[in-house]
Amino acid sequence: MSMAMTGLRRSRRSWAGWWFVGPFMLVFTLVLIAPLLYAIYLSLFRDSLIGGTHFVGFENYALAIVDPKFWDATGRVVLFLVVQVPIMLILALVAALALDSARLRFVPFYRLSIFLPYAVPGVVAVMIWGYMYGDQFGLVADLNRWLGDVVPSPLSATFILPAIGNIVTWEFVGYNMLIFFSALQAVPQEQYEAAEIDGAGALRTVFSIKLPAIRGAIVVATIFSIIGSFQLFNEPAVLQKIAPNSISSYFTPNMYAFNLSFAGSQFNYAAAIAIISGVITMIIAFVAQSMGSKEQK
């Protein structure tokens, strides 16, 4: 951020900048700020059959924080992020370090191939994996035909969360790998030379030079993954159609808010749920960020 500021030294202070920032801010206001204010407004009202819409203060919030469905959903995404995010980021980190190690051939081929799933629409990714998980013409069906029903169905209630975790990992491991790889490529060569003179081995170099050097990228990737986990919607929503018994209408906070709004027309309560869930996300992301930067000192 400080780097960006230095560019300003010579520019004149005038309104000219608004020519450039104005159009973005206009759309930004319409698409982000107005709905946000509207969500806060909505969450303070209730629409009842008798009496119409009336102001209820924080009553929707009071209901939401004792709503077992909401906490069920929140607990599930917390469990998801505690397990899935570390697995995905460690895989991405290992892949990025391997690409950067100079001990691998065909680096561009690996890099692009592993990144390719990111370009696959989430919905299509879920459909591919959903078919593969399925017992009709999926891989699970094939395995069970050969081995005699040993693989439990990934679409059963017990295994649906890991099954979703696998899909999300598949979609985003390459993206995170690319972020880490780009950061690794920017580490100054002199640092490696110094390490070599000191006689540091490859693993030592990884832990004492490479990982600390890309800490910033790791923190950013972690925060984005946390936010992504809390917003989980596409994967369970699409899978629900082939596994309706394993995925409830309140499987994640986002699905709960969506179903309250569009299946139940409870827009006011849905707005309160969405805001609480957003605040929890921001708190967790903030904690992750301050933990990440504290260790740096």
Next chain:
Amino acid sequence: MSVMTSNSAEPRDTEAIVTGRRPSRLASGRVAQRPVRRTRRTSPRRTRTSITLMIVMSLMLLYSLGPLFWLVVNATKSKSDLYTTPGLWFGPTFSLFTNIADTFAYDDGVFLRWFLNTVLYVVVGAGGATLLATLAGYGLAKYRFPGRKAVFAIILGALAIPGSVLAVPQFLLFSKLGLTNTPAAVIIPSLVSAFGLYLVWVYAAEAIPDELIEAARLDGAGELRIFFSISLRQLAPAFITVLMFAVVATWNNYFLPLIMLSSPEWYPLTVGLSQWASASASIGTAPIPQLVITGSLLTVLPISAAFLYLQRYWQSGLAAGSVK
């Protein structure tokens, strides 16, 4: 859009900016240093290829490409082969072209309609998002203006808000404006790319010397003219990176169109396909899994091709943005 095409039509120019020119200390330090580093590291060490790493990476490769291989294989199967032959290899009949024809013919050719809708959303939404983000990122990096700090604080603050909080009120607001179930309801929210703004802003601060802008001003060029004729060229790698990611985000968008649109004639591919898939899963309708699979393949192909084709550009842009 004309800006985009004029940029991508001159690959040599953009490449020269990435590798040859040295726009500023930092950018040249990062970008120009890389080839130097690579030659050093490759010469003596390359011979020591690690078998362990190769095995690990091959497993990753299998994991990443396996499902895509499954998709390609199963798109070539007839409906009956889908159920009777193993998933990971081709069936006795090769029905890819029949499947493609059937996909486009099903339900009065609605798939083509979804395809064209998606193209419309991508061209206007992602193209517009890239242009707006580039303008704003450049403005924040290179101008001081009243309210700049406020703009800054608002964007950063709003970035921390998870998108899902906004979905329902966005829908309600747009429905009050009479915009729901129209292309505008999908396009307008796609026009904001905060990630794009950030990337361009970081990139512009380093890649465009203030002296260059100052010199153009002394020559009497207006601010917008300076942007379009000078600065935009310098920003090309960042611009293409933002464009690529905006295209992917728009092409793959599901939640927003799902909320905003109610009639299938405006669906993008993602929403349309998932509806085909759920129609296949429910009882009472004729299942069409071979069309869902072929349609999925047709959805994945253009975006993957664009990604691979433009990779030189977006990788250099991403490299510049990700190190901050």
